[in-house]
Amino acid sequence: MGVIMKKRTFYENVYEHFNVAANVLKLSDTEKEILSTPDKILSANLKLKMDDNLIRIFPAYRVQHNNSRGPYKGGIRYYPELSLTEIKSLAMLMSFKCALLELPFGGGKGGIEVNPKVLSRRELEELSRAYIRAFHCDIGPDRDIPAPDVYTNETIMDWMENEYSKIAGRETPAAITGKSVQNNGIPGRVDATARGAYYIIRRLINHIDSDGRLRVAIQGFGNAGYNIAKLLENDKKFIVVSVSDSKGAIYSENGLNADSIMQHKKVEGLIAGMYCPGSVCQREEHMHITNDELLRLDVDIIIPAAMEGQINRDNASKIKAKIIAEVANGAITYEAEKIINNKGIVVAPDILTNAGGVTVSYFEWYQNMNDERWNREEVYRKLEEKMNSALDEVEYVSEEYNVSMRTAAYIIATRRILASMDSGD
Ligand code: NAD
Numbered sequence: 001m002g003v004i005m006k007k008r009t010f011y012e013n014v015y016e017h018f019n020v021a022a023n024v025l026k027l028s029d030t031e032k033e034i035l036s037t038p039d040k041i042l043s044a045n046l047k048l049k050m051d052d053n054l055i056r057i058f059p060a061y062r063v064q065h066n067n068s069r070g071p072y073k074g075g076i077r078y079y080p081e082l083s084l085t086e087i088k089s090l091a092m093l094m095s096f097k098c099a100l101l102e103l104p105f106g107g108g109k110g111g112i113e114v115n116p117k118v119l120s121r122r123e124l125e126e127l128s129r130a131y132i133r134a135f136h137c138d139i140g141p142d143r144d145i146p147a148p149d150v151y152t153n154e155t156i157m158d159w160m161e162n163e164y165s166k167i168a169g170r171e172t173p174a175a176i177t178g179k180s181v182q183n184n185g186i187p188g189r190v191d192a193t194a195r196g197a198y199y200i201i202r203r204l205i206n207h208i209d210s211d212g213r214l215r216v217a218i219q220g221f222g223n224a225g226y227n228i229a230k231l232l233e234n235d236k237k238f239i240v241v242s243v244s245d246s247k248g249a250i251y252s253e254n255g256l257n258a259d260s261i262m263q264h265k266k267v268e269g270l271i272a273g274m275y276c277p278g279s280v281c282q283r284e285e286h287m288h289i290t291n292d293e294l295l296r297l298d299v300d301i302i303i304p305a306a307m308e309g310q311i312n313r314d315n316a317s318k319i320k321a322k323i324i325a326e327v328a329n330g331a332i333t334y335e336a337e338k339i340i341n342n343k344g345i346v347v348a349p350d351i352l353t354n355a356g357g358v359t360v361s362y363f364e365w366y367q368n369m370n371d372e373r374w375n376r377e378e379v380y381r382k383l384e385e386k387m388n389s390a391l392d393e394v395e396y397v398s399e400e401y402n403v404s405m406r407t408a409a410y411i412i413a414t415r416r417i418l419a420s421m422d423s424g425d
Pocket of ligand 1: 148149150151152193219220221222223224225244245246247291305306307308327328329354355357358
């Protein structure tokens with residue numbers, strides 16, 4: 001009888017990725033334990049009066065991983081299948097991401113176990129405010145600064161900032177980032193994650209041979225996926241042939257139009273089944289496929305921009321792309337990465353590829369702390385500089401140690417976190 005290998009949890013996958021770098025750096029078991037154990041785990045049961053007057057309870061978390069480089073920083077995710085281990089993993093990723101980008105932050109993450117799609121606007125606002133009331137003592141511009149993540153957005157951040165300021169008794173915009181521009185947010189935050197990834201992809205395509213436009217498939221069509229589709233669509237080097245959401249994917253040989261897809265999604269609530277008059281999507285070659293089929297397409301670049309663990313040992317060997325730009329946190333499992341590395345696929349790891357979001361969040365926090373205002377061009381220029389210099393370092397260390405870009409990214413970040421822990425900064 002064959003041995004059935006147990007699937008690793010999200011946290012185990014993040015730990016294994018880190019552990020490869022830790023072994024290269026010859027870290028002790030104690031150092032490994034310190035760097036992989038959160039400082040604090042906060043949880044609460046949020047009680048919400050629904051529109052039908054019934055009270056429902058929603059479990060909520062905030063995990064503060066490591067603050068040796070500065071206040072904890074990380075998004076808040078609303079998701080029906082959310083778990084504490086997922087939030088722990090995401091908080092750990094944030095510590096390494098902030099260190100890699102040389103931001104003066106540590107890592108944190110939060111979330112609520114909820115399907116926000118079934119809540120009314122009033123219920124969503126009340127729940128978001130309840131989250132801040134539950135955790136406000138541990139949040140603040142010098143303590144822990146939340147931001148948007150899966151199924152949260154700038155409106156939710158505005159409510160949260162307003163609730164925090166009410167409790168603090170003064171305007172405290174720097175307590176939350178990812179706010180709307182009208183509410184002390186920063187221009188360019190909405191597409192910052194996508195733009196940061198785009199800057200990385202534009203450079204990585206020099207690693208592959210190709211003639212003609214590079215064919216791209218994007219899994220996930222939310223903030224990150226939609227905005228990256230738009231950026232690539234406007235660049236003659238690329239053609240986006242497939243996109244998906246949680247219900248399924250669409251494919252068109254001649255390219256898709258991000259705005260028509262978004263328009264359809266807003267009306268129908270999903271991408272699959274899409275028919276949009278006047279757009280390229282109504283052509284005959286437009287096909288409906290599954291999320292897994294999207295990952296197996298014969299394309300040059302795959303961008304997972306949905307949830308963790310989507311590229312795993314069951315599908316990794318079927319991937320034909322030459323580059324995977326990991327926009328979703330933890331999209332590639334540890335086992336899948338080994339298969340992918342053996343196939344010679346270039347992997348731009350999550351802590352580098354999706355760091356544009358937290359980098360522009362840092363710019364927003366900095367502006368709020370110093371009462372400054374930067375315009376969009378300045379934000380894009382500073383973001384591009386930051387992404388380029390992180391990629392330069394990752395490529396340098398990857399060559400120096402003959403390791404993958406992910407391991408190189410972890411080596412750089414680990415050294416920085418350990419250095420600040422040693423110096424007690
Ligand atoms: P979002 O909520 O705006 O969009 C998520 C998208 O993923 C939606 O289109 C949803 O339909 C789709 N999706 C959900 N489950 C799926 C599944 N099982 N299969 C396929 N598609 C699925 O979220 P986002 O902000 O775009 O975040 C996407 C990923 O990027 C997450 O991993 C998040 O942690 C990461 N990320 C986001 C930011 C940011 O600034 N938004 C920053 C860094 C990392």
